[in-house]
Amino acid sequence: MDPSLISDPREAKWVAETSQLLDRQLKIEAEIPPVSIFQVPETITSKKPEAYKPQQIGFGPYHHFQPGPYSKMQHQKLLSLPRVLKHHKIPDFRQVLLHKVEKLVPVIRACYETFLRDDDVTMAWVFAIDGLFLLDLFRTYDRGHPINKRLLLLSQDIMMVENQIPFMVLKEINQALHSSSSDNFSPSIFRSFCEINSPLELCSRLQAPSSVQHLLHYMYFSIINNRPRPPAPSPPSPSPSPSPPSTQDNLPVVPIQQSLDIVSIVETVIDLSNLIEKVPDKEIVQLYEQTITSLPELSTTKTTIPSASKLAARAGFRFQDLPQDEGIQHINVIGRNFYLPRITLNRDSEVILRNLVAYETLIMLDSDSDDYHPLITEYMGLMCGLIVNVEDVKLLKKENIIKGDLGEDEIVKMFVEMSGGCMLSLKTKEKSKLQEKIDEVNKVYESRPMMKVEYFLLEKPANWMRVGLTRIGSFVGGTWKILAFMVSIVTVFMLTYQAYCDVYGCEKNNLKLMLPYASS
Structure with a gap:
């Protein structure tokens, strides 16, 4: 008999699995959520893949079973389960929590960019274990408890694009744990974690997004929406810019x-x-x-823009930090005063910034509307241009624009490496306000x-x-x-x-x- 006529059992298994999944998807009555958890393409990850793949702890179908993180943290996840269940007096994990999550799995699948081959039961276990662990961790931050080094090590993995857990999972688990107060559950559960770990200032709690897909979504929109609350008093006018130095002042004295x-x-x-x-x-x-x-x-x-030290020494620019409630959309140039938001750089900041840029890129590529603009990507491009050596870092630290524990050499290395490939070129219909400001600076600088x-x-x-x-x-x-x-x-x-x-x-x-x- 011709071997080509014999059906492959793997094909039959695939047909059966796909048929079952399709039947479940067709029975979904709830509104299908948009894709919000992406796999980061190699065009972004190639220069530094470890910044996008969890090293300590994996969440969700993409990374829960990743060998390294699984062996490191699976035991810790399982240890947290009985403690949390006992605290909330949940006698039967399967009946009270697991079955509820399993019913939600067909909807959860829609949140992920790629086809998830695991069956609903396996997925329910993954989301229940990971969701319960994360919920407990966010509560720890929210209560103001001291954050130990182990939790701090996990923060950069928790912020990765591929490591997100849908907010609906956390909401479902919270409802199972607090049936009487579940209506009060909101994305504000992410607030304390983001305040501690975000490199850039967040908007006020009142302006924070009330509907989000996941943690990274919350941090991203809290950063780009950081602006004074209306009605706000008019900010004081910046001090008059110093008169431009004379031509002779711009020329270096040469022995x-x-x-x-x-x-x-x-x-x-x-x-x-x-x-x-x-x-x-x-x-x-x-x-x-x-x-x-x-x-x-x-x-x-x-170059996109001269470095900070060159702008200061050769063109007389002065750098000033913006108020806390003015973020990256308020970057401004008035005369030769350059206003920038503060950025706090610690050990985990590079990974978080890289994943914010990647997330922004992916939601723009996935969206058909023109509502999105690469705000964080453009901001990071600006900073990569301003910071090319230690003198640039010293200048921006002196003006309170750069804060945090990261060393000057490490900051330079971070921005130089990030300028080399993590930011894809995204075409927009019109020039952004930030690009217009950069053009103003370049025009002044090149007129010397x-x-x-x-x-x-x-x-x-x-x-x-x-x-x-x-x-x-x-x-x-x-x-x-x-x-x-x-x-x-x-x-x-x-x-x-x-x-x-x-x-x-x-x-x-x-x-x-x-x-x-x-x-x-």
Whole structure:
């Protein structure tokens, strides 16, 4: 008999499971909730996957059975069950709580982005155990009890996109535990946890969202909706911005011994020409190709916004912290005063910020409406531009914009790493208010006289050289000694550029042309 005609038992099992799940889904009478718990794509997680996969404790169908967290915390979850049930005088866990959660499972499935293959009974056990543990943990925060180190270690895992438990599960469990007072259960159960762990200030309790999908949803909207409560008295006008420093004040004082030494540069041209005569043709070709590759960077590289220390030192910007009730939507630039919200950075802050950005990205990609705007993503992009070295961190700490226990080097490392891939480019129909403010800052910064000097003396010649060398290389053929001379000219240009950078500073990373035989 042809083996291809024999049905695969795995296929039959899949058909049976899918049929059962579909039958249950069709019987749902409750309103189907929107998808709110996503799997984070590799385009976001690739640079730092451990920031999106729980390391200590896993919740829900995505991570409850993940081997590492399961072995670490499953025992702790099970130990908390009898204590909580005894406290609430629940005699029969299965009858009072588990069966109620099981009836809710078909609706819960709709909250998850991917198809969940586990049967309803398994899912009910997972949600009942995880939900009861989380509910007890949030109560611990809410009562103001001391938070031990073990709980603090769990906070970053609890905030991960893939580790969320639907709010409806917590509400159902609370109803089973407190049948008489279940109507009072609200997302405010998340408040104390978020106040302790959120890197950014939250809106007031009265403005906090009253209808949420899960914990991360609550924190996200509490952050972006942080604004003064209406009617609010008009905030005092910012102090008048200091008069712009004169052109001469903007120019750094250059000691004579640090000025560009033209004589030594000319001597370098001669030395390099003699040096390159000794270099084999093959190495000349490689050097030529490296030069062609390097020049476009010098002529085209741009940054979103200059760093905080550069804005302060070179353009006279002053950084000031916003009031506590003004969040990321109130970032403002008035004259040369730059107003930013406070951010508290501790050990778990990077993971929480990364997952807030990921969540915002995923809800925007999943939504057909234009109601969402990448507010946190744009804010983090701004901070990644402002913070590139320790001097930037020191300046923002001095102005009370950055707080927390994280060290200065660690803060720099965090923002540099986050700028490298966790924030996807999201297109919007119109330019945001924050981007308009960034454009204002860049316009002021780029209008400096030294910026124009750099463009006309460095960037334009670099572009000309790139075009010229490319054309020469297309017809010179084997006459690599001619190209060698051209490369030596470009090398001198690079040295001049480096000397300029040493004196005046540059907007880009200094380029270093590596000569293989320079030390011979």
